[in-house]
Amino acid sequence: MLFTFFLLAVGIILHRISDKIPRDLMPKFLWSSKFISQMFQKNSEELECSSQIRYLSLQLASAEKALRKALRLRKTTPEYELAHTLILEPREVLILDAQAVAGADTVEWGTQLALWGLIPLWQAAPPPDIVLSLRPPTPSDCWPFSGSRGELIVSLPSQTRVDRVSIEHVRPDTARSAPRNFTIYGTLANGTWIKLKDGVYQRHLPTKQYYSLQHKTIFWDKIVFQILSNHGNTKYTCIYRFHLYKYTNSDLIKV
Template identity: 30%
Template sequence: MWRTVGESLQKEGLGAITVKDVHEIVQRALSLYKADGTGMADYALESLGATVIESRCTETYRTRSRCYSLFGVPLWYASESPRTVIQPEMYPGKCWAFKGSEGFLTIALSLPVRVTHVTLEHIPKSLSPTGRIDSAPQEFAVYGLSGFDEQEEGKFLGRFTYDSDGEPIQTFELPDSVKDVYGALQLRVLSNWGNPKYSCIYRFRVHGQPLSH
């Protein structure tokens, strides 16, 4: 026999929670989903003005399996550029793949920001054709830059671990000691989850308080 949500909650000893409460919880969850999964503005989003300004010494991984041809004659082989990392589209294969397990990327933010959080996103194992995500970053670090000088080394802001068994979207909080405002951020991937040939970054986001605040 079908029961209402309220009846089901009462049966589980949660009678204090009303249908209205459940509705509000669901609406908050939907609002968060609509807010790009984190509920925080992304200052590394290309459509808001952010740009990839450098991928120093990091070679894009190119596979000959994705080939465009005319009358059977190969014309070029497709590969996603580093710009993919700051674009919102997410589906298997739409990532920046680079050779090896270590990579480097510098992003000019849409606004100068006091960075409070960063978010790294990868497809879940359930959407991977192989059932694995061994190309996902494991250890990574972020560095803040005041400007866009290629010679600037950047200030270390934190080191984090992406959990391959966790949620696809993982947000990491920077230490409270990070007070400075930065116009650019470096993402340094230090290792992946075991792929010997390449690593993939699907999306990287930067959250914080803009200078105007």
């Protein structure tokens, strides 16, 4: 930087005294002035390039800072606030080929009725397996059971781990038939039940809500989804989707 200012000062001085320089010495001074001018131009271009590089570096640093902030926010935000996303966690897979049946004390709802008083349900209730469907749910595309308490038993295709589950309803903000309080159990091959989660399906949150389970390293034979209450419908409760997920990099400890 000091060298640049020095060249600038020399150029200004030579320009002012050029009319006082003898003609026989003029070519040398002209050559010197031209050389200094070229050097100054070159340094100006380098300064401009350096300025652009600094600007791009600052932009890159700002983008990296924003990305780190977003990642920190994702790690610290409660899971239900991230439930609207369709992207699974890294190395997480959806457990397929499971089968669902109603619990022994659960009465399936098959009476003619209308969801929210507008959309009719058919006479024969859809089977419990509908909750495992991968298609996006639409109104009445659910498994209904009588009252506000019921049980869904999901048999896994093979003994496997389950890291978290998702519960989905089409309109939890207005439908009183959506599940509310629930408990999830895992059962072993010998019939032992172990509690994995006590949770609440919230009406004011996204339609698809995720819940992390305990005992992630145990291999389960079945997952039992017990609904303890709904959001006010005394006649029936509707479960639209209930999906199971596992991480592919969890420690494998078979019980």
